[in-house]
Amino acid sequence: MNQGPGLYFDIGKKARDVLHKDYCQQTPIHFNYRFFAWNLDLSCEEELVHGLKGLFACNIPDSGKLELRHLSRFSGFSASIGLLGDEGKGYSPVANLSGLIGTRILSLGANLAYDISATRTTNSLNTGLSLNSPYLVASVTLHDYFQSLKGCCYFEVNPLTKTAIAAEVKYDLADDEITGVTIGAQHALFPWTLLKARLSNNGRVGALIQQKFGRKFSITVAGEVNLNEKDKEKCPKVGVYMAIK
Template identity: 90%
Template sequence: MNQGPGLYFDIGKKARDVLHKDYCQQPPIHFNYRFFDWNLDLSFEEELLHGLKGIFACNIPGSGKLELRHLSRFSGFSASIGLLGEAEKGYNPVANLSGLIGTRILSLGANFAYDLSGTRTTNNLNAGLSLNSPYLVASATLHDYFQTLKGCCYFEVNPLTKTAIAAEVKYDLADDETTGVTVGAQHALFPWTLLKARLSSSGRVGALIQQKLGRKFSITVAGEVNLNEKDKEKFPKVGVFMAIK
């Protein structure tokens, strides 16, 4: 088990897992069959050397990447190259480099993405700070070329039942206003059954139930509805997610 700070994308991960993971999400590029939209996620990893991993991950038909990760006691670095799909522009080759330094308690890092297509421009630039304690995990990250500030917190109520609450706040530094707030919670009814729910300031309400069938297989049923839509357009979205690990 790594005792270091992890990777840049671990900043705010516990809060993101409660608020966003396995909910009804539709990538920009997806397959469609009648009234079904679907995608397939695949990933493989192999330890090349001590502390160095090679990873292949793809979302069919949305994106794919090859990544190298190096973890040490006081740092974590990753470099990847892949294709990122957009509904109108097709697939763009993107290179990504991120680094994180610190300890398991306090860490600071940055992430840099570069568009390798004809534009040859910086695709994204982020930076973040994370504070981890046994029960409270808090983070602050800058996005959109430091124009958006995102704050996340995760509070573990009961580790035995995986009971936890999380919150996320987005703040636009350019316009000096809060652009979104999301709160959520999770609780395991049994060791193999997990419930999650979330509510955002935009009026979106979501919930899911995840059932593990054995050690490596799980199935998730998730639903979401936008309360701000008109009654005629207020249709709930329902999704099914299956994973083999």
């Protein structure tokens, strides 16, 4: 078991998994066939030497990256280079650097994404603070060049049934207003069957059921509806996600 702080992207991960992972979300660039929109995720991770791992991940046709990760007892650093897709601009080469220092309980980190194409601009600069206690997991992160703030919390009700609740609040520091609130929960009916649901302040309601077949294969069926849309446009979205690990 890793006793270190992990990586920067582990900040708020447990809350994100409950509120966002495997729901009906489509990347900016995807394949279309009639009324189907789909992507293909591939990834491979290998330990190069002790404490240093190499990772290859791609979402076809949206994005891909090569990444190096170094984990120690009190720090975690990563560096990656890849292509990021945009519907209007095409693909842009992006370099990413992140670092996290602290312990398994309390950690502080930052992340920098840099566009290495002809524009050579900084895509994003974020920083975050994470608290991982036995009773509550909470985090605060600054985004958009410190113009917006996001707070997340995760509370595990029953580890045996994976029952947990999570919440996320987004706040615009420039306009001094809350821009988004999302709450959600998960519960395992059986060790191999997981249910999740979420509700956002913009009227979006989502739910999913994930069925595992052994340790390496799972199928997820997810749905979402926007309650604020007009009756004629209030059409639920349904997606199917299959994973082999």
